[in-house]
Amino acid sequence: MQKNWDLKRLIFNISSLVHLGQEVTSSKGFNEKIKGALYVVTGIFSIPRAALLIYNSRLHSLDLLTSKGLKGIDGTILRIEHRHIKVLKKNEIYSIKELQNNPFYKQNETAFKTLQTRTFIPLFVKEEFLGALSLGRRLSRTSYLQSEADTLRAIANQISTTLHNSNLFKRLARKATENKKLYENMRHIYHNTVQAFAAAIDAKDVYTKNHSNRVAKISVAIARELSWKDKDVEGIYIAGLLHDIGKIVLDRVVIRSKNLTNAEMDEIRKHPKISYDIISKIKFPWKDISDFVRHHHERIDGKGYPDSLRDKELSDGAKIIALADAFDAMTTERPYQKKRTLNEALIEIKECLGTQFDGNISKAFFKTIQKEIKGELKDPQVLPYLDKDFDPSIIIMLLEGIIAELSA
Amino acid sequence: MLTNNFAVVSKAIDDIAILQPKGYMNDLGAERLEHECEQFLDKGLKKLIINFSDIQHINSMGASVLIGIVQRISESKGQLYFTNIKKVHFDVFEMLGIIKYVKIFKEEREALKFLIKDAEKLGLEKTDL
Ligand SMILES: [Fe+2]
Ligand SMILES: [Fe+2]
Numbered sequence: 001m002q003k004n005w006d007l008k009r010l011i012f013n014i015s016s017l018v019h020l021g022q023e024v025t026s027s028k029g030f031n032e033k034i035k036g037a038l039y040v041v042t043g044i045f046s047i048p049r050a051a052l053l054i055y056n057s058r059l060h061s062l063d064l065l066t067s068k069g070l071k072g073i074d075g076t077i078l079r080i081e082h083r084h085i086k087v088l089k090k091n092e093i094y095s096i097k098e099l100q101n102n103p104f105y106k107q108n109e110t111a112f113k114t115l116q117t118r119t120f121i122p123l124f125v126k127e128e129f130l131g132a133l134s135l136g137r138r139l140s141r142t143s144y145l146q147s148e149a150d151t152l153r154a155i156a157n158q159i160s161t162t163l164h165n166s167n168l169f170k171r172l173a174r175k176a177t178e179n180k181k182l183y184e185n186m187r188h189i190y191h192n193t194v195q196a197f198a199a200a201i202d203a204k205d206v207y208t209k210n211h212s213n214r215v216a217k218i219s220v221a222i223a224r225e226l227s228w229k230d231k232d233v234e235g236i237y238i239a240g241l242l243h244d245i246g247k248i249v250l251d252r253v254v255i256r257s258k259n260l261t262n263a264e265m266d267e268i269r270k271h272p273k274i275s276y277d278i279i280s281k282i283k284f285p286w287k288d289i290s291d292f293v294r295h296h297h298e299r300i301d302g303k304g305y306p307d308s309l310r311d312k313e314l315s316d317g318a319k320i321i322a323l324a325d326a327f328d329a330m331t332t333e334r335p336y337q338k339k340r341t342l343n344e345a346l347i348e349i350k351e352c353l354g355t356q357f358d359g360n361i362s363k364a365f366f367k368t369i370q371k372e373i374k375g376e377l378k379d380p381q382v383l384p385y386l387d388k389d390f391d392p393s394i395i396i397m398l399l400e401g402i403i404a405e406l407s408a
Numbered sequence: 409m410l411t412n413n414f415a416v417v418s419k420a421i422d423d424i425a426i427l428q429p430k431g432y433m434n435d436l437g438a439e440r441l442e443h444e445c446e447q448f449l450d451k452g453l454k455k456l457i458i459n460f461s462d463i464q465h466i467n468s469m470g471a472s473v474l475i476g477i478v479q480r481i482s483e484s485k486g487q488l489y490f491t492n493i494k495k496v497h498f499d500v501f502e503m504l505g506i507i508k509y510v511k512i513f514k515e516e517r518e519a520l521k522f523l524i525k526d527a528e529k530l531g532l533e534k535t536d537l
Contacts, residue, residue: 008499008503009503012467012468012500012503013468015467015468016467016468016469019434019467019468019469023435032436035436036435036436036469039436039468039469039472039473040468040469040472042472042475042476043467043468043469043470043471043472043473043475043504044468044471046471046475046504046505046506047475048475048476048478048479049479068472068476069476069479138505139475139478139504139505139506139508139509140505
């Protein structure tokens with residue numbers, strides 16, 4: 001039951017964040033976006049009263065931008081000096097108690113009382129201070145759990161970037177190229193949000209730290225090599241980030257243990273289906289993500305799980321993620337197996353062609369690694385995460401051999 | 409710019425307000441429900457029934473509106489009643505801790521029957537409640 005609850009909560013939170021990502025990247029006006037963002041925070045965490053403050057660097061103040069559930073607060077401002085800002089941590093969640101000894105709090109005690117602030121989050125993008133989020137008491141009167149704090153931080157990040165971009169927007173002439181830059185920036189936030197969740201998945205398991213991120217990047221490299229359209233490449237990136245999200249509901253102990261019982265093994269094998277259940281409930285702007293995620297542990301010979309699909313029944317996207325996932329598992333230390341060198345991993349993939357891995361997809365993977373080692377790609381996705389203890393000339397020779405064989 | 413996929417139909421019986429929101433509570437448009445509630449509260453109607461039968465989807469923005477309503481009602485010392493809730497929405501309300509602050513009835517008329525002992529007034533005597 002408890003697990004079930006976490007799952008519902010998770011789906012609700014991710015959906016809300018994805019929705020927020022779409023809102024803030026939409027063509028809606030700034031005020032509406034900001035208000036929407038405040039509604040998302042207050043909805044997710046059941047907060048009846050909250051306010052969003054924007055930093056006025058000329059007047060050294062935090063001015064009210066939008067609020068919810070607060071009456072008669074017009075004109076409320078907080079005084080904030082450079083020395084106050086300097087000691088505030090970027091996008092940190094401060095409980096009001098933690099702030100109480102801060103001169104900044106003392107100077108603004110009345111304003112904090114008017115806003116009924118219980119939680120205060122200073123909003124920064126890089127070193128630029130942009131404003132703050134003031135949250136009142138939660139309906140549940142509880143504090144934020146670790147996972148809730150992660151979500152809250154992801155939202156705070158989105159709000160910061162939205163504030164930042166609006167500043168940017170004001171400063172920029174509305175030239176097409178600059179609008180494009182703005183759009184890129186917005187897309188970036190979207191990715192950051194999903195990345196925040198990926199980090200939460202990987203946090204369950206020290207051995208897979210950053211795993212989702214690497215799988216996403218390797219998948220992108222393969223998809224690009226296969227000349228996928230930009231939009232689809234973006235989709236597989238998101239799928240890579242979220243492919244193991246089902247692990248979030250698994251027991252941490254089970255994920256980390258070395259000698260698994262059959263029952264524990266069955267438990268772990270549920271995760272692609274759980275990932276699918278989660279992803280399919282979220283309205284993403286890309287199709288097929290849920291399919292890719294569900295089938296990332298399938299094999300060409302039908303001996304994979306959860307659906308034992310075979311070669312032709314599997315989408316390219318699922319095959320790509322499956323390969324990227326296996327490659328990352330091979331090249332990182334795991335409790336159940338020792339780490340392979342790049343050379344060993346590539347040979348292992350080759351030996352499993354036609355049984356575990358698809359020939360075409362693997363060929364694209366080999367080609368992209370070859371290009372990355374030769375320095376032919378502007379934006380390498382795989383190499384930066386590998387140990388640098390291999391001999392490039394040996395790997396290139398090995399890859400040339402394999403590719404020639406596969407092309408024959 | 410409010411979207412058109414949300415509307416509220418409401419009526420008052422004595423000191424009871426009945427609100428029936430329709431459509432999607434997934435953007436700022438859902439605020440309309442909060443405004444209607446406020447208007448009733450300002451007029452002194454303290455018993456509010458919200459009938460969810462025509463609500464399709466509630467996300468965090470919609471939830472925020474409901475949390476706002478819960479807050480307003482408790483400030484006004486009123487009472488909130490939810491009826492015709494789908495299972496998935498009930499789960500959301502439970503998750504967000506909203507249900508502790510509302511009385512829940514399966515059907516709108518059950519809530520009305522609870523609030524108005526004199527069922528005749530509602531023409532309910534012929535129906536088999
Ligand atoms: Fe997996
Ligand atoms: Fe994985």
